[in-house]
Amino acid sequence: MDYARSDALAIKILIAGGFGVGKTTLVSAVSEIQPLSTEELLSDRGTRVDDTSGVEAKTTTTVALDFGRITLREGLWIYLFGTPGQDRFWFMWDELAIGALGAVVLADTRRLGDAFPAVDFFEQRHIPYMVAVNEFDGARRHDPNVIRRALAVPGHVPLMVCDARDRESAKEVLLALVRHAKDMSGVRA
Amino acid sequence: MAAEEDPDPGPLVRMFAVTGGRARAVGEAFDVIAVVTTIGMPYDQAGLSPEHLAALRVATRPTTVADIGTRLRLPLNITRVLLSDLRSEGLVSIDPPAATAGVLNERIYQEVLNGLRAL
Numbered sequence: 001m002d003y004a005r006s007d008a009l010a011i012k013i014l015i016a017g018g019f020g021v022g023k024t025t026l027v028s029a030v031s032e033i034q035p036l037s038t039e040e041l042l043s044d045r046g047t048r049v050d051d052t053s054g055v056e057a058k059t060t061t062t063v064a065l066d067f068g069r070i071t072l073r074e075g076l077w078i079y080l081f082g083t084p085g086q087d088r089f090w091f092m093w094d095e096l097a098i099g100a101l102g103a104v105v106l107a108d109t110r111r112l113g114d115a116f117p118a119v120d121f122f123e124q125r126h127i128p129y130m131v132a133v134n135e136f137d138g139a140r141r142h143d144p145n146v147i148r149r150a151l152a153v154p155g156h157v158p159l160m161v162c163d164a165r166d167r168e169s170a171k172e173v174l175l176a177l178v179r180h181a182k183d184m185s186g187v188r189a
Numbered sequence: 190m191a192a193e194e195d196p197d198p199g200p201l202v203r204m205f206a207v208t209g210g211r212a213r214a215v216g217e218a219f220d221v222i223a224v225v226t227t228i229g230m231p232y233d234q235a236g237l238s239p240e241h242l243a244a245l246r247v248a249t250r251p252t253t254v255a256d257i258g259t260r261l262r263l264p265l266n267i268t269r270v271l272l273s274d275l276r277s278e279g280l281v282s283i284d285p286p287a288a289t290a291g292v293l294n295e296r297i298y299q300e301v302l303n304g305l306r307a308l
Contacts, residue, residue, distance in 0.1 A: 008224045008226070008251035008284070009224075009286075009287040009292065009297065010222040010223075010224055010253050010286045010287065011222075011286065011287050011288065011293075011301065012220070012221075012222050012286055012288065030308070036255075036259045065221075065265065067255055069256070070304075070305075070308065072300065072301060072304030072305070073300075073304065075251065076297075076300065076301075076304070077222075077253070078301065078305075079222050079253065079255065081221075095221075096221070098220065098289065099220050099222070099285060099286045099288045099289035100288060101287075101288050101293065167308075171305055171306075171308055174305055175302060175305050175306065178298065178301050178302055178305065179302065181298070182295075182298040182302075185293065185298070
């Protein structure tokens with residue numbers, strides 16, 4: 001081996017938010033690879049799929065899980081996972097959230113309510129998160145404080161406006177999240 | 190989903206054939222970004238599928254589960270079954286991601302911040 005295996009570290013950041021809010025766009029903006037879509041084969045939860053009858057009965061479906069990667073150095077990677085937008089795949093969030101450094105909740109001012117479930121999810125699990133308001137072309141500019149109140153996001157949680165298509169903007173979002181997660185880890189310690 | 194309307198169960202059947210019909214990984218669960226490292230090559234490759242051997246080759250450099258799945262063009266849980274087989278055989282190690290392993294210390298946070306700024 002080139003180096004001790006304990007030297008290789010992978011860090012997971014989730015990109016959450018409603019359907020079509022720009023999660024894959026944000027991942028594309030900073031990822032060194034085209035966001036890859038790995039399919040997760042799902043079986044009915046609680047149903048044993050030890051044989052192919054599960055396949056024949058169509059209890060199996062697939063859900064695409066988009067991810068991007070940033071190599072900070074040999075053996076230190078950030079993986080960005082776009083969480084499935086559809087409500088029916090909610091249970092996948094639980095598994096994805098385990099071992100995550102933190103999460104970005106992308107919000108769209110035209111459909112602010114779509115961000116509620118994600119904010120709730122990370123609040124309840126005490127996972128460090130921040131809110132990034134994706135300002136689409138032509139979207140009305142909103143006062144971040146108004147958005148914070150509307151989403152009931154606590155004061156210590158970073159909230160900023162971003163352009164998910166822009167690499168520098170996406171970098172700022174990730175920096176804000178990592179700084180916040182670092183602060184939170186200090187509180188927990 | 191298109192898969193639900195597709196009357197041909199072929200791809201799914203083929204994918205499960207890779208794992209001998211098994212849908213679940215054996216042993217302790219591991220993360221989608223757990224780091225897989227090949228720690229041994231089998232003397233006898235008879236019991237291993239081409240997919241097992243491909244995974245072993247990819248993981249000669251430490252590689253995450255997600256990246257192995259993508260390289261092998263296999264869904265995640267199929268990939269997990271294969272990797273859990275290799276772990277049972279003592280051919281790979283599977284290490285949890287940094288946050289779960291509790292190794293995220295001040296130094297690593299700082300390295301991540303510096304690395305992001307330098308992008």
